[in-house]
Amino acid sequence: xxxxxxxxxxxxxxxxxxxxxxxxxxxxxxxxxxxxxxxxxxxxxxxxxxxxxxxxxxxxxxxxxxxxxxxxxxxxxxxxxxxxxxxxxxxxxxxxxxxxxxxxxxxxxxxxxxxxxxxxxxxxxxxxxxxxxxxxxxxxxxxxxxxxxxxxxxxxxxxxxxxxxxxxxxxxxxxxxxxxxxxxxxxxxxxxxxxxxxxxxxxxxxxxxxxxxxxxxxxxxxxxxxxxxxxxxxxxxxxxxxxxxxxxxxxxxxxxxxxxxxxxxxxxxxxxxxxxxxxxxxxxxxxxxx
Amino acid sequence: xxxxxxxxxxxxxxxxxxxxxxxxxxxxxxxxxxxxxxxxxxxxxxxxxxxxxxxxxxxxxxxxxxxxxxxxxxxxxxxxxxxxxxxxxxxxxxxxxxxxxxxxxxxxxxxxxxxxxxxxxxxxxxxxxxxxxxxxxxxxxxxxxxxxxxxxxxxxxxxxxxxxxxxxxxxxxxxxxxxxxxxxxxxxxxxxxxxxxxxxxxxxxxxxxxxxxxxxxxxxxxxxxxxxxxxxxxxxxxxxxxxxxxxxxxxxxxxxxxxxxxxxxxxxxxxxxxxxxxxxxxxxxxxxxxxxxxxxxxxxxxxxxxxxxxxxxxxxxxxxxxxxxxxxxxxxxxxxxxxxxxxxxxxxxxxxxxxxxxxxxxxxxxxxxxxxxxxxxxxxxxxxxxxxxxxxxxxxxxxxxxxxxxxxxxxxxx
Numbered sequence: 064x065x066x067x068x069x070x071x072x073x074x075x076x077x078x079x080x081x082x083x084x085x086x087x088x089x090x091x092x093x094x095x096x097x098x099x100x101x102x103x104x105x106x107x108x109x110x111x112x113x114x115x116x117x118x119x120x121x122x123x124x125x126x127x128x129x130x131x132x133x134x135x136x137x138x139x140x141x142x143x144x145x146x147x148x149x150x151x152x153x154x155x156x157x158x159x160x161x162x163x164x165x166x167x168x169x170x171x172x173x174x175x176x177x178x179x180x181x182x183x184x185x186x187x188x189x190x191x192x193x194x195x196x197x198x199x200x201x202x203x204x205x206x207x208x209x210x211x212x213x214x215x216x217x218x219x220x221x222x223x224x225x226x227x228x229x230x231x232x233x234x235x236x237x238x239x240x241x242x243x244x245x246x247x248x249x250x251x252x253x254x255x256x257x258x259x260x261x262x263x264x265x266x267x268x269x270x271x272x273x274x275x276x277x278x279x280x281x282x283x284x285x286x287x288x289x290x291x292x293x294x295x296x297x298x299x300x301x302x303x304x305x306x307x308x309x310x311x312x313x314x315x316x317x318x319x320x321x322x323x324x325x326x327x328x329x330x331x332x333x334x335x336x337x338x339x340x341x342x343x344x345x346x347x348x349x350x351x352x353x
Numbered sequence: 354x355x356x357x358x359x360x361x362x363x364x365x366x367x368x369x370x371x372x373x374x375x376x377x378x379x380x381x382x383x384x385x386x387x388x389x390x391x392x393x394x395x396x397x398x399x400x401x402x403x404x405x406x407x408x409x410x411x412x413x414x415x416x417x418x419x420x421x422x423x424x425x426x427x428x429x430x431x432x433x434x435x436x437x438x439x440x441x442x443x444x445x446x447x448x449x450x451x452x453x454x455x456x457x458x459x460x461x462x463x464x465x466x467x468x469x470x471x472x473x474x475x476x477x478x479x480x481x482x483x484x485x486x487x488x489x490x491x492x493x494x495x496x497x498x499x500x501x502x503x504x505x506x507x508x509x510x511x512x513x514x515x516x517x518x519x520x521x522x523x524x525x526x527x528x529x530x531x532x533x534x535x536x537x538x539x540x541x542x543x544x545x546x547x548x549x550x551x552x553x554x555x556x557x558x559x560x561x562x563x564x565x566x567x568x569x570x571x572x573x574x575x576x577x578x579x580x581x582x583x584x585x586x587x588x589x590x591x592x593x594x595x596x597x598x599x600x601x602x603x604x605x606x607x608x609x610x611x612x613x614x615x616x617x618x619x620x621x622x623x624x625x626x627x628x629x630x631x632x633x634x635x636x637x638x639x640x641x642x643x644x645x646x647x648x649x650x651x652x653x654x655x656x657x658x659x660x661x662x663x664x665x666x667x668x669x670x671x672x673x674x675x676x677x678x679x680x681x682x683x684x685x686x687x688x689x690x691x692x693x694x695x696x697x698x699x700x701x702x703x704x705x706x707x708x709x710x711x712x713x714x715x716x717x718x719x720x721x722x723x724x725x726x727x728x729x730x731x732x733x734x735x736x737x738x739x740x741x742x743x744x745x746x747x748x749x750x751x752x753x754x755x756x757x758x759x760x761x762x763x764x765x766x767x
Binding site: 065066069072073076080181182183184186188192193194195202204276277278280286318321322325326327329 | 408409410412451452551577578579580582583584585587588589591592594595608615616618619620621643
């Protein structure tokens with residue numbers, strides 16, 4: 064059996080990995096909560112953001128964390144444009160069409176990345192990629208500690224935007240009652256696009272947090288998006304605190320199962336817990352009661 | 354109407370014919386020196402397929418493999434090509450295995466369609482396994498460059514040859530050498546943790562090590578498997594730290610090896626030795642250059658060129674002069690091409706069956722590996738053997754066996 068220190072360290076590692084899962088899931092759940100669409104292009108958009116971070120580092124020499132500053136508005140604009148000019152018009156308001164459009168979009172994005180960057184795996188190396196923060200006897204990875212902090216801050220900011228600003232109120236109004244919001248003069252297509260943009264902006268932050276210790280290739284988004292979908296359903300579809308806590312929870316479960324069952328089997332734990340939670344609470348941890 | 358069109362067409366053709374004939378005559382009259390070279394170019398080139406994963410997760414290894422093959426082809430062509438075929442030049446037909454067996458198989462089909470007489474390469478075991486099988490359907494000679502899985506040679510395919518050792522042999526030599534290195538140092542290492550990728554190569558190797566290490570007095574504390582690609586090595590490092598072994602023996606590909614070495618460095622885990630068996634990065638100049646601290650003192654038992662062979666040293670210099678890192682892929686592919694060219698030369702033909710016969714009877718000694726003349730038994734070169742290297746400072750040095758050693762082993766690591 065492992066010492067309590069090792070188990071605690073594995074749990075903290077999982078918590079920090081889970082923070083990035085949470086950020087990815089945050090965008091996904093926001094888009095679901097308002098637009099009621101399951102965005103299959105989420106993984107491909109994450110890959111785009113990761114490549115953007117890599118390009119900024121490799122070609123311009125920018126620090127991955129600094130890339131957050133220009134990348135958040137860029138990804139917001141990309142998401143806004145995609146929803147306003149591609150997904151919205153192409154789907155004609157039919158949910159079935161939206162699924163197909165986002166799925167098609169993900170295929171197009173992945174193949175554009177494949178054509179531009181080939182299927183090579185790319186990494187970036189910074190001074191702090193493998194530095195540690197010593198917390199007593201615990202050695203915690205520096206980039207992951209930052210990841211955890213940023214994920215909590217971003218969730219807080221998003222919560223503020225949704226609850227304290229006019230745009231946020233409009234988003235919530237559209238999420239609750241689309242027709243009513245339209246009748247009181249809210250521009251629904253604009254709100255949809257803003258929401259999609261916010262979801263993509265979350266991906267920009269997640270990409271910047273991942274890149275110092277991770278790698279990117281044109282298909283890597285799918286490795287995260289499956290976990291993110293699990294987090295969204297586990298946390299309760301459309302719930303922001305659900306996404307944050309669900310992400311952290313899944314991260315810890317994955318890490319501990321990896322430690323106890325071996326890295327190859329670690330993922331099994333995620334799905335076992337997932338099934339167990341849904342058996343007890345079919346709407347997820349923070350989901351509204353059906 | 355139809356008639357007039359025909360007439361005008363006829364007159365047009367006749368004008369053009371005259372012009373063309375004039376131009377052709379002028380060309381022959383004014384460039385007589387060009388004629389012999391045109392005739393010489395008609396000696397058909399010998400097409401050889403080079404299969405490497407140059408995109409995808411194994412792209413770095415594939416690039417080095419291609420480089421080794423290219424350098425050998427250029428040398429053979431510069432020295433007059435295949436003399437038994439009237440100085441026929443070797444033409445490389447390159448295929449990108451894109452780091453997957455499926456893509457490797459597709460490329461074999463394409464090479465077959467383009468009329469290659471043999472294929473060299475594959476790098477990873479799963480790619481070699483699938484590609485050699487595909488080549489077997491056409492009796493196409495297939496030379497495995499690296500692929501170490503013993504399964505590749507166990508299928509009895511008459512087209513498949515492996516010049517380098519398989520992992521059965523590598524493991525046996527690695528264990529013998531480890532035992533000797535440990536004894537010479539006063540037996541400081543007793544406990545071991547195995548870390549391996551969970552694919553064909555890593556799992557097979559781990560099984561062999563698990564069976565053999567206890568017989569030689571080592572206690573295996575734990576065997577840790579991980580997927581390729583791995584998202585994270587923190588858990589693996591944590592387990593190593595909790596077990597505190599004397600030795601860590603990793604068997605994985607480049608990316609995971611680097612991740613493991615760096616995470617161990619980050620977590621301040623310092624065993625008495627990291628003894629890699631076919632370590633994905635431990636014998637790779639790129640690892641030494643990019644992560645010198647994590648790489649220090651890592652020992653590997655792997656393919657490596659003969660450090661006392663001047664041709665091998667010249668090749669290493671030429672590769673480094675191009676600004677590229679040196680790894681075993683280069684001399685292995687280089688040697689395989691020389692071996693194949695020798696077989697074609699002796700076969701006196703680019704016929705596939707004759708090349709296979711020539712390879713079966715090969716006693717080629719003009720390669721740059723520490724092997725001696727080739728001797729294929731069921732396609733496996735019996736004389737092939739790995740040697741031990743250690744990363745010391747900014748260089749990869751041969752430390753064992755003593756006959757080939759350039760430096761003394763730093764073990765236990767200081």
